[in-house]
Amino acid sequence: MAMTDATRMHHEHKAGAASTDERKSWMGVLARAKRDELEAAWASLPSRPAHSIMRAPEIGLVMVRARAGGSGNPFNLGEMTVTRCALKLAGGAVGFGYVQGRDKRRAELAAAFDGLLQDDSRRLELLKDVIAPLAAAQAARRDERSRKAASTKVEFFTLVRGDNPK
Amino acid sequence: MYVAVKGGERAILNSHKLIAEERRGDPSLAELTIEQIAAQFKLAVDRVMTEGSVYDPELAALALKQAQGDAVEAIFLLRAYRTTLPRFAVSAPIETRQMDVRRRISAAYKDLPGGQVLGPTYDYTHRLLDFELAANGGVGEPQAEAADEPLPDLMPPVLDILDREDLIEQEIADRENEPVFDLTRESMSFPAGRDQRLQNLARGDEGFVLGLAYSTTRGYGGAHPFVGEVRYGEVAVEITPEELGFAIEIGDVSVTECQMINQFQGSKDHPAQFTRGYGLSFGHGERKAMSMAMVDRALRAKELGEDAIHPAQDDEFVLSHTDNIEAVGFVTHFKLPHYVDFQAELQLVRKLRAEHAARHEMKEAAE
Numbered sequence: 001m002a003m004t005d006a007t008r009m010h011h012e013h014k015a016g017a018a019s020t021d022e023r024k025s026w027m028g029v030l031a032r033a034k035r036d037e038l039e040a041a042w043a044s045l046p047s048r049p050a051h052s053i054m055r056a057p058e059i060g061l062v063m064v065r066a067r068a069g070g071s072g073n074p075f076n077l078g079e080m081t082v083t084r085c086a087l088k089l090a091g092g093a094v095g096f097g098y099v100q101g102r103d104k105r106r107a108e109l110a111a112a113f114d115g116l117l118q119d120d121s122r123r124l125e126l127l128k129d130v131i132a133p134l135a136a137a138q139a140a141r142r143d144e145r146s147r148k149a150a151s152t153k154v155e156f157f158t159l160v161r162g163d164n165p166k
Numbered sequence: 167m168y169v170a171v172k173g174g175e176r177a178i179l180n181s182h183k184l185i186a187e188e189r190r191g192d193p194s195l196a197e198l199t200i201e202q203i204a205a206q207f208k209l210a211v212d213r214v215m216t217e218g219s220v221y222d223p224e225l226a227a228l229a230l231k232q233a234q235g236d237a238v239e240a241i242f243l244l245r246a247y248r249t250t251l252p253r254f255a256v257s258a259p260i261e262t263r264q265m266d267v268r269r270r271i272s273a274a275y276k277d278l279p280g281g282q283v284l285g286p287t288y289d290y291t292h293r294l295l296d297f298e299l300a301a302n303g304g305v306g307e308p309q310a311e312a313a314d315e316p317l318p319d320l321m322p323p324v325l326d327i328l329d330r331e332d333l334i335e336q337e338i339a340d341r342e343n344e345p346v347f348d349l350t351r352e353s354m355s356f357p358a359g360r361d362q363r364l365q366n367l368a369r370g371d372e373g374f375v376l377g378l379a380y381s382t383t384r385g386y387g388g389a390h391p392f393v394g395e396v397r398y399g400e401v402a403v404e405i406t407p408e409e410l411g412f413a414i415e416i417g418d419v420s421v422t423e424c425q426m427i428n429q430f431q432g433s434k435d436h437p438a439q440f441t442r443g444y445g446l447s448f449g450h451g452e453r454k455a456m457s458m459a460m461v462d463r464a465l466r467a468k469e470l471g472e473d474a475i476h477p478a479q480d481d482e483f484v485l486s487h488t489d490n491i492e493a494v495g496f497v498t499h500f501k502l503p504h505y506v507d508f509q510a511e512l513q514l515v516r517k518l519r520a521e522h523a524a525r526h527e528m529k530e531a532a533e
Contacts, residue, residue: 062254
């Protein structure tokens with residue numbers, strides 16, 4: 001999932017133009033970031049470039065698809081709310097933000113960071129100072145949830161788990 | 167009856183004030199916040215999201231607050247709200263195989279790879295009222311245990327085990343680029359494809375779908391299902407915005423999935439094999455996902471060469487009645503003024519009675 005990808009990306013990133021995979025990864029991390037995390041990260045930037053709004057934050061829906069039987073043909077499960085925003089930085093880069101829910105500020109901040117991250121001269125620093133900590137926080141939340149679930153794993157004491165079905 | 171409409175305006179306004187007061191309840195008590203409802207009435211919120219067909223816990227919580235906890239009214243509010251929004255995209259099908267599992271159990275295999283993970287469940291609770299919850303101050307901040315290690319990243323679906331031995335019909339995606347039926351844009355048509363049926367059941371009223379599922383095991387369907395797997399957890403939602411041209415993840419949704427194993431089929435040409443029923447809901451909704459899986463299987467009767475004779479096997483009957491918003495609209499519209507209609511019926515009944523009485527008198531006179 002994106003969080004692991006983002007963590008990996010943090011270790012592998014290099015100078016030069018960002019690849020699509022890298023951008024996908026940071027956009028996934030930004031989409032999952034909480035509002036106050038994004039605000040704090042934005043406030044802590046040494047400099048914030050001027051930007052103009054291309055598409056003001058807008059609330060809409062995404063139809064979530066699933067598959068019959070988990071692996072079969074697609075069907076429409078139901079929609080989810082999404083907010084999107086596009087803005088243009090002074091340097092010319094266009095940032096896009098797509099976040100779940102109806103928080104316009106979150107979408108705007110996600111778009112601003114996406115724009116900034118396209119700046120080759122700032123990317124490494126931003127990946128290190130903003131994206132990596134956000135990804136780590138997301139991974140930590142996920143890990144805690146998973147460990148709580150793991151505490152409810154049934155331990156059958158007469159059998160060795162995983163032996164039966166092969 | 168225009169005069170009545172004019173006189174009704176003030177009454178309607180006052181009714182709004184009255185409902186606002188009733189909704190608020192005793193003003194000496196603290197008002198419920200949306201956050202409290204979303205956090206502490208999670209299962210009600212999840213039901214409203216599933217049947218309202220919009221994943222947004224805050225909106226569902228707001229709808230529940232506005233509806234004084236009436237789930238169907240809240241679902242109605244959510245459905246109405248969604249019509250005001252544009253649709254940005256359709257997601258790639260979510261990969262439940264990749265779910266971050268919070269709960270995963272199987273009634274078919276005790277020992278399965280990854281184990282039985284009970285997660286947050288009422289299954290093993292005593293169904294006794296817990297007066298600690300009612301005590302002053304409540305229960306404080308209960309802390310769940312956390313294992314040293316998280317669950318494995320991937321927990322393969324239990325049905326893979328049967329799949330490997332070819333003991334269950336395969337679920338293959340062979341219509342990948344064909345249009346997918348969308349009830350929010352197309353009207354119902356029959357016979358309905360599985361895509362239409364699954365969307366309908368996912369949105370369908372939990373009570374109605376549960377009742378239908380129940381019927382299939384109680385003499386109206388001959389079903390004997392096994393829960394191959396119920397899993398609950400988070401899956402990523404991915405879209406490809408046109409302006410980007412590549413796929414991005416926009417967040418995660420919680421879903422509950424049920425894979426139901428059903429009685430095997432066999433024929434001259436095909437060796438016996440188990441068949442599948444599938445259920446999926448937003449949030450934590452096991453009753454719904456299980457019921458949906460059972461009705462999905464029942465609706466596959468014709469495709470599997472079974473006699474479709476029971477209500478739950480009849481797609482037109484099932485699909486036309488699952489939607490609680492349509493059902494509510496139709497049933498409750500009888501509350502609206504029918505003064506003219508009723509006057510007409512009244513006159514008819516009076517006329518019939520008069521004729522009846524006249525016939526009776528004639529008969530008595532003749533005797």
